[in-house]
Amino acid sequence: MRLRAKYLLVGDLELVENGVVEVDDQGVVVGVGKYTGGVAADLGNVVLMPQLLNAHVHVLDAAMADRDDLYIDDLVGWPHGAKYHVVKTLVRRRRHIPLLRAVARRMRGYGVGCAVVYAEYAARDVEEVFRGEGIEALVFQEAHGDFPDYPHVQVASPVDHPVDYLRELRRRYALVSTHVSETEDCHEAGDLALTLEALDADVLVHLVHVTPEEAAAIPPSKTVVVNPRANAYFVGKVAPIPLLLHLKPLLGTDNVFMNEPDPWAEMKFLHAYSAAAGWGLGEREILSMATVWGWEKLKCPPPIEVGQKMRALAVAAPYAGDKVLKYLVKRVSHRDLVAFVEGTRILPV
Missing domain, CATH: 2.30.40.10 (Urease, subunit C, domain 1)
Structure with a gap:
């Protein structure tokens, strides 16, 4: 043909x-x-x-859409954030499948062919539903101090867990990911060092507060993901993307409860923010973050x-x-x- x-x-x-x-x-x-x-x-x-890549998206929390009236830790912080209570109840009552299907279809309608999904629970259900809707899904099951029966795991933040536990996650699992330096508190607590040393994570998400020296020290083998709209909403600051370009960062939309999982909207926001900040990001760089750099880093x-x-x-x-x-x-x-x-x-x- x-x-x-x-x-x-x-x-x-x-x-x-x-x-x-x-x-x-x-x-x-x-x-x-x-x-x-x-x-x-x-x-x-x-x-x-x-096709487009959404390189970081929480989909189960669509159940609490537009609940943005709390501080970030009260909304999404493990273990007592509102998100965990809502999502755990949803999964326990088996009401998450129709919601997952609705979110996957919506994402497919934006041209998304691949998604890196953080699942607080029910990773296998997420994977199955997304692939059934035509989206290749790389899913990370959240570890809550336990050892999930799933090959890819993530932690909300490495500062939530003992060092020995982080090392054991690295030893046991094929792929490991974490949010890192999303908030100033976590960055000051040394979450980047824990991410790179104890956890040795494969995928690093957010990096809002990294310094030039820290960014330069991140190994090129790592996959980094930025979420400009979510970071602007939640913490009033966007990751210093020019410092991360040598790592070919990917673009994600983060929590569905906060952001529509639309990569076109994310690209528009980043393009405008780059102009306002004087970054001078080119259109090819921005489009690459939502497409072909994902192939280099994650094979999708x-x-x-x-x-x-x-x-x-x-x-x-x-x-x-x-x-x-x-x-x-x-x-x-x-x-x-x-x-x-x-x-x-x-x-x-």
């Missing part, structure tokens, strides 16, 4: 105008380039790009390149001008999504 589109974003988001992608019967890309003739299914006036979503499974998103092309990357980062919303292209299937959004 050959697919033609007005624009392609291939490999490391290189722009190809009047492009064509060839996909074999197994749904693998076998050719990418400029259209020079021949039979092709014409997708029309669209940008064919990688795949880029559009030879040898990779075809999992793309067709977005209506710019209605004016030719600044494609800027248009995607500043202007696109779910209303502009046309179709998912998965293997040899073209699925309307």
